[in-house]
Amino acid sequence: MARWLCLGLLCALWIGVQAQELEPYLKTRAAHKIKGATPIAALELAVGKRVLEVEGVVVGAVAVGDEQSVLMEVEPGRSIVVAIGAGHGWLTRGQVRVRAIVEVQRESELVTPTYRLLNAAFATTVVRWETQQRALQQAQAQTPPRSQRPATTRPPARGSDLNSRARNSNPTRAPQRPNPAPDWDTFRANLSLYQPEYARFIRSRNPRLSAQEADQIAWAILRFSAHYGVDPRFIVAIVLVESGFNPDATSRKGAAGLGQLMPGTARGLGVVDPYDPIQNLHGTVKLVRGHLEKYWTQTGDPNGWEHVVLALAAYNAGSGAVRKHGGVPPYRETQNYVRKVIRVYKQLCGIRE
Numbered sequence: 001m002a003r004w005l006c007l008g009l010l011c012a013l014w015i016g017v018q019a020q021e022l023e024p025y026l027k028t029r030a031a032h033k034i035k036g037a038t039p040i041a042a043l044e045l046a047v048g049k050r051v052l053e054v055e056g057v058v059v060g061a062v063a064v065g066d067e068q069s070v071l072m073e074v075e076p077g078r079s080i081v082v083a084i085g086a087g088h089g090w091l092t093r094g095q096v097r098v099r100a101i102v103e104v105q106r107e108s109e110l111v112t113p114t115y116r117l118l119n120a121a122f123a124t125t126v127v128r129w130e131t132q133q134r135a136l137q138q139a140q141a142q143t144p145p146r147s148q149r150p151a152t153t154r155p156p157a158r159g160s161d162l163n164s165r166a167r168n169s170n171p172t173r174a175p176q177r178p179n180p181a182p183d184w185d186t187f188r189a190n191l192s193l194y195q196p197e198y199a200r201f202i203r204s205r206n207p208r209l210s211a212q213e214a215d216q217i218a219w220a221i222l223r224f225s226a227h228y229g230v231d232p233r234f235i236v237a238i239v240l241v242e243s244g245f246n247p248d249a250t251s252r253k254g255a256a257g258l259g260q261l262m263p264g265t266a267r268g269l270g271v272v273d274p275y276d277p278i279q280n281l282h283g284t285v286k287l288v289r290g291h292l293e294k295y296w297t298q299t300g301d302p303n304g305w306e307h308v309v310l311a312l313a314a315y316n317a318g319s320g321a322v323r324k325h326g327g328v329p330p331y332r333e334t335q336n337y338v339r340k341v342i343r344v345y346k347q348l349c350g351i352r353e
Helices: 022-031 040-045 086-092 123-143 183-188 191-205 210-228 230-241 263-268 277-299 306-319 319-325 332-349
Strands: 049-062 067-075 078-084 096-106 114-122
Touching: 022 096, 022 114, 022 123, 022 332, 040 210, 049 078, 049 086, 067 086, 086 114, 114 123, 123 210, 123 277, 191 210, 191 230, 191 306, 210 277, 230 277, 230 306, 230 332, 263 277, 277 306, 277 319, 306 319
Parallel strands: 078 114
Antiparallel strands: 049 067, 049 096, 067 078, 096 114
């Protein structure tokens, strides 16, 4: 585990790890100031020359001389014919749902419009990118001021050795970092330097993940940890114990995804698809931040372990159970969970028990 986590996480955007088709598509979209797909009703009312985005299923293709066109079904029983260039021949190779940026020309409402393709991408790729952007915007809007963040939730220092041993292993005190941690501004500015080590660690714990999937998980942990002011090693410890970095994990009680969010909890956090790594990790980090802040405020000791223990207990058993029992509930599962996460977290911080 040496050096594999204290270097930090991925800052590359989802656009950077998606198929190469997405980048030129987004450039075309931005060039025409397009924010989303145009409703079919609005598409039919377009007059003049306009550039719009449509979504549909390519159901056929036709070639007349050197010109090719595809038949795109934009809703059941309604299709449009779109002229395509040589660079988009992949659209003719079978039925596929796409997002397409098209130039629409129509002289008047009495004339049938013509459509010419400017660019296209798989609809699922664009939708995932849009979901990520919404999650990022939500995280940015809800990021608390730095002055309100618990002092214990500091990012790791780049270059720290996970095998380094802190001299003071007293569990009543905050973890002692082998090297001083940078401030949050420095941390955010260097996220791209941290990504490779985190991604390698994540994939070492779940070899079934592709390099792209490991990068995506690493990026999300780092980015949302930076937004919410939570030590990313703490999030890594939680996710490792919860799901072993398996985005498809489902518990017997219905907890889902990397952070094992219960359905009701996921909905309350704005997570639509708990099996989507970006959405799940955004909800997970947001929930952890809320618990840390709540119990840090109650204990009044940001440099101690008590609020960390209570936050983990609340994450596993719920805040109601912690309140009912006045601390960690006497549930074997919860007590073992708290011990396991703290043990992993200390290992990642280089603290010897």
